[in-house]
Amino acid sequence: MKSKKEEERIASLISVISAASKRDAAALESGMRDGRAIAAGVALARDLGNLPSNVCTPTYLAEASVKLGREWKLAVEVLEQKGHGKTREWVRCSR
Numbered sequence: 001m002k003s004k005k006e007e008e009r010i011a012s013l014i015s016v017i018s019a020a021s022k023r024d025a026a027a028l029e030s031g032m033r034d035g036r037a038i039a040a041g042v043a044l045a046r047d048l049g050n051l052p053s054n055v056c057t058p059t060y061l062a063e064a065s066v067k068l069g070r071e072w073k074l075a076v077e078v079l080e081q082k083g084h085g086k087t088r089e090w091v092r093c094s095r
Helices: 022-050 058-072
Strands: 074-083 086-094
Touching: 022 058, 058 074
Parallel strands: none
Antiparallel strands: 074 086
């Protein structure tokens, strides 16, 4: 669906970290890592939200969740509810 590769979409950033102590440097590194993870999650949510509804179906979201769970070693359980000729899916994640 995406016209550009993920690497091409992400602008290159150069980070310069200055810390007075090793403890400060470790805290800065941890904060940078957390910030990158949050930014990646926001980008994924935005990408999924921008997909057309005939593509981003509950099944598609469940498959994306399972893929993400494998990547980040999370337990993902897809729950299905069948009725009225339709299948609804919910996803439950845990560590």
